[in-house]
Amino acid sequence: MIRIDNVSHQIAGQEILRQVDLDIPQGGLTALVGPNGAGKSTLLSLVARLLSLQLGRIEINGQDLQQISHGDQAQLLAILPQVLTSTHRISVEDLVGFGRYPYSRGRLGPQDRKVIAQVLESFELQEVKHRFLDTLSGGQRQRAYTAMAWAQDTEYLLLDEPLNNLDIAASRSLMSRLKSLAAQQSRTIVIVLHDINYAAGYADHIVAMKAGRVVASGPPQEVVNESFLKAVFDTDAKVITAEDRPLVIV
Amino acid sequence: MLRLRFLWLILALVVVSVLFLTLGAKGSWGFTLWFRGQKLASLLLIGGAVSTATILFQTITHNRILTPSIMGFDALFLLILTLMIFGMGAGGYAQVPKVTLFLINLVLLTLASVALFTLLLKDQSSDLMRMVLTGIILGVLFRSLGLLIQRLIDPSEFAVLQSASFARFNKVDADLLLASAILVGLTWGAVWRMRHRLDVLALGEVLPVSLGADPRRGQLLVLMLISVLVSVSTALVGPVAFLGLLVSSLTYRLIPSWHHGHILPAAILIGGITLVGGQLLLERILHFETPLAVVVECLGGLVFLILILRKGST
Amino acid sequence: MPRLWLLICLCLILLLSVLSIFVGVIDLSPAALLRDPEALQLLAVSRLPRTAAAVLTGCSMAVSGQIMQILVRNKFVEPISAGTGQAAALGILLSVLLFPAAGLAVKMSLAAVTALLGTLGFLALVQRLPPTEPLLVPLVGLVYGGILGAVMVFIAYQADLIQYIDVWMLGEFSGVMRGRYELLWLAGVAAFVSYLIADQFAILGLGRDMSLSLGLNHRQVMALGLLCVSVVSALTVVTVGMLPFIGLVIPNLVSRRLGDNLRVTLPITALLGGVFVLGCDILARVVRYPYEVPVGTIFGVLGTLAFLWLIYARPRNA
DSSP: OEEEEEEEEEETTEEEEEEEEEEEOSSEEEEEEOSTTSSHHHHHHHHTTSSOOOEEEEEETTEEGGGSOHHHHHHHEEEEOSOOOOOSOOBHHHHHHHTTHHHHTTOOOHHHHHHHHHHHHHTTOGGGTTSBGGGSOHHHHHHHHHHHHHHTOOSEEEEESTTTTOOHHHHHHHHHHHHHHHHHTTOEEEEEOSOHHHHHHHOSEEEEEETTEEEEEEOHHHHOSHHHHHHHHOOOOEEEEETTEEEEEO | OHHHHHHHHHHHHHHHHHHHHHTTOOSOHHHHHHHHHHHHHHHHHHHHHHHHHHHHHHHHHTOSSOOTGGGTHHHHHHHHHHHHHHHHHHHHHHHSOHHHHHHHHHHHHHHHHHHHHHHHHHTTTTOHHHHHHHHHHHHHHHHHHHHHHHHHHOTTOTTSSOOOSSOOTTOOOHHHHHHHHHHHHHHHHHHHHTHHHHHHHTTOSSHHHHTTOOHHHHHHHHHHHHHHHHHHHHHHHOOOOSHHHHHHHHHHHHOOOOOHHHHHHHHHHHHHHHHHHHHIIIIIISOOOSOHHHHHHHHHHHHHHHHHHHHHHO | OHHHHHHHHHHHHHHHHHHHHHOSSSOOOHHHHHHOHHHHHHIIIIIHHHHHHHHHHHHHHHHHHHHHHHHHTOTTOOGGGTTHHHHHHHHHHHHHHHOTTOOHHHHHHHHHHHHHHHHHHHHHHHHTSOTTOTTHHHHHHHHHHHHHHHHHHHHHHHTTOHHHHHHHHSOOSTTOOTTTSTHHHHHHHHHHHHHHTHHHHHHHTTOHHHHHHTTOOHHHHHHHHHHHHHHHHHHHHHHHOOOTTHHHHHHHHHHHHHOSOHHHHHHHHHHHHHHHHHHHHHHHHHTTTTSOOOHHHHHHHHHHHHHHHHHHSOOTTO
16 A cells, blocks of 8 residues: 655645645555646655655555665556657567566566566567557557556556547557456556546546645545536536446536 | 677777778887877777767767767866866976876866756756757856966966867877776776666656666766766867767667667777777878867767757757 | 936946056056157057957947847847858958968958858758747857868868967957058948848848838848848958857847837947947956956856856746
8 A cells, every 4th residue: 555644745836735645545546636736746756756755754565665775666666657758769578678677677587578478468569569669659659668667567556647648449448458457466556547537437446636635535436426526626517327437428 | 780780890990990000100110009009099998988978978868969078078177177277376287197187187077067967957858959058058168267267377378288179189198098098997897887777767767767777876877977988088188079979870870779788889889980090081091180170070060960950850 | 218228338338448548568547648659659559449449349249149130030149159250260261271462351351251151051050940949049050150160170270270260269359459450440330330220120020921011121131131240240250350149148138128129229239239348358458467368268258158147047027
């Protein structure tokens, strides 16, 4: 479990996070939702130690985040940023291989190769494994990077708005793949999502933030309703239930 | 395919080196070989050092148009040297052994450049052009400041410091050659050891954190290594503005790999070939008076413009 | 506000001119002027010409910098550090090579021609740059100037003229005396002519389409502007050497405070340029008295610092 305890954060004099108290449950998919500027990406960056913690405490599996070494952290937690620029001509297979760096330090052993092969299969990338990243479609590229993060074999995987540039087919495919893999391999995935319907449709747990605070936390069926949408997103949208899940009429 | 290219590179280097040593030699072989051998060694050293520094710099800035010298690194070295003379007085300066001076200067440059670049690189994501422009302006500032202080020290004695605006590959300071070779060798060793980490650092700002490669510490370490390499080459021959860019652009074309274990050795070879071959061509074959550095500056500047224009139009 | 600036600049120029007359290696005091005929000689041959040269250079370079900024549609350029200066120097070198016996006029003409070609080259380059990256233009200018400089050094080496070019590379006023600087008055004239057609330049700055729709003969004004920039640069480089950054810093300073109405601001730009150059020249004579520091180095330091400030400080009300 990731425990966030009384975390506040300021950027350039602006308060981005205000005394955030949050427990992210172990296992399954947790979606982090909220309007623009709510502080979702900042929170994720703090957990991944991309930003230095100013106030508060973050614990992963009971351990204080500050006390974990960078190397150990890389085996425990992986993050994929919003913008993924590929300046190199790297093949898909090589990229996934980078995910093994915390273990192999660049020298891939038989165990590493096994994991790479498995991950390529799980993410259906065998056909394109020799192709360079810049020759792939946006969806394939996102899949490749996600596969790389998956090959890192971490208990926790953080994704910052991975669906931003994906079409409906790629989005659905990525979300369902993440959900099933998370369940199969008992991993915890935290995703920042813009579209509330993807969150409601796939997440096991939803955390809603607004103006730097956590305003709701729980399974989608409990959290997503009309008053929730009004309070968090300031919009009057109808919510119905479809296939046991809440569905927002956009 | 890569292996073949490496073989060609090694062959080319051997050929130009042998020609450099033997072509147009007059007088006793013993003397010629010793004299030219020193020159050859220094050219190879500088060529390798500058190209390594450039590749490293491009890796941590995630950009293939930048070089340490475009950011004023070598001008900073000369400025520090000038300030040291200013501080010690021309007389005191002459008393300290050259190698000691060089090492002090090296340490100061490392500190200054790490500070400078941490400042500049922090702003990296916002505006690359502004960073490069700042670097060029800083280069002019340091150069002017150096000249100004020279004149202030003692207007009639500024021969103490020969800061040519162009490097002199022909006149290498032999005293420093041994110390330089050791330093560069150690640096190359350190760089080789971290070659896998460099691959990860090249992936961006976030992914190296995720993969546990600690980019902040990594960048710092690399900057220090770059400082050593640039200091050595500037101390030996003066400012080498666009050589690194020329070599790195060639390297990326010839060796289409992302692995630093391939790119770095190739760059060192190409750097050596460029300098030795260039000097050979200019001095022995064409018998031009112009120093090699001028030609390199011209060509490298053209390469820079082409890269910028191409990048600008995307 | 602009009137105030104008007044202040005029006063400063007068003050500094008086100061400049009495500052130098050889002692010259007001009393000596009345007594000593040699002192009058010094005044006429060296001090007055030097003062005039500094003021003229400052005025004309500031104005030509402003014009270049309009031609290139970018606020961060000026002729000396965007290739025009080096192209002019290249012209001088070629004239020494091809017509070694010729006088100053030939040198200047060839320098003006090469300066013109160099500026045209720069303009052609700038055309190909994306308009969304304004800082790309000065960057390209600096590198372009560096390449031209390298070509010049190459030719100088081959022709064994390398000692010569040091004279132009670093500008200074110490060699100015009566009989050797008069060409600069031409630069002053060029600057004055630019003032007369300041409105047309202002419209040119609005772009080609706007110019055409407002009935301006776009081509003609651009050609005039190019001519002015090239001639002033050539004159300055021939007479005193390369003095970078004046044409960049002064127009920007004035524009930030007083806006872009050229008819109002151009005189102030010119006068402020004169103040700046004269002030720095006095500084150059004084800072390591009795030796002189080349003014070009002082510009190199102050100009780059000002340039950095310009690209990092956000203009007011932006």
